Amino acid sequence: MGFQDMDYVLSRSARTLTYRIGEFVHVCAMYLGIAVLVTIAACVVVPSMRAQFNQLYTGLVQTLRPEAVKYDAYSQAVWPADKTQPALSEDGEDLNQTEQQQAVSTYQGFMKNLRASVTGQPIAGVTAAQQQALRSYLARKYKIAYSVAGALIHTAFIVGREKNLDPQLILAVIAIESRYNPYAESHVGAQGLMQVMTKVHKEKFDIYMEGTLAVLSPEANIRVGGQILSDCIRRRGSIEGGLACYVGATGPSDGGYGAKVLAERRRIALASGIPVRAR
Structure with a gap:
């Protein structure tokens, strides 16, 4: 094989290798872009879904919880947040101490x-x-x-x-x-x-x-x-x-x-x- 043939083979091999590497880099870039898009979408969607699930869960718990334990230590206390202030009834009147x-x-x-x-x-x-x-x-x-x-x-x-x-x-x-x-x-x-x-x-x-x-x-x-x-x-x-x-x-x-x-x-x-x- 002459020097010209050898140069041709090497040149062709180099072009083929360069093409394969370029193709590989292109595929990696494409998948990386998809991953970035998925991550961004997850960051936007997941918190919203989590909030919706929490609201749904809270609603179900409040609905299904027996009346006798609806105000236990795991739920909201019925005392006013400021105990120095009088509790008010639905019509705005003060509740007495017994109530x-x-x-x-x-x-x-x-x-x-x-x-x-x-x-x-x-x-x-x-x-x-x-x-x-x-x-x-x-x-x-x-x-x-x-x-x-x-x-x-x-x-x-x-x-x-x-x-x-x-x-x-x-x-x-x-x-x-x-x-x-x-x-x-x-x-x-x-x-x-x-x-x-x-x-x-x-x-x-x-x-x-x-x-x-x-x-x-x-x-x-x-x-x-x-x-x-x-x-x-x-x-x-x-x-x-x-x-x-x-x-x-x-x-x-x-x-x-x-x-x-x-x-x-x-x-x-x-x-x-x-x-x-x-x-």
């Missing part, structure tokens, strides 16, 4: 205490070690979630402070009455953690928008049960007499109920290291 209280959902209170438990908020007068020991004891013995045990402890201490009751007495009553099952129900219709009779104490649930259904909420049940226990102790003049009243004993014997509650309170106090209050 405002009726707008309260018991699930908001318990969720607040559950958040306090999860975030490790302290309890006044109780060390962190005592609080942890008490939570561990209740969670382990009664097979409940550690965070829920903490929420119930927070609730018991809040109610105990409000009603001048030993919080560990409240926790002991819960242990004997329901073993920490918020959905427990006796053969006579007593319900919830502290086995409250809604037929007898119906008016005590008037402050809750759920009415007597709030008995199945831990927060409302402990509040109402604590009020009943406090009234019983005040009426009978002692914790022992109050416990007999609480269980409905009319005679001299309560069937050992009071002894069981006080024994459990001693075990709770021993496990937590928190001193037992006189009342």
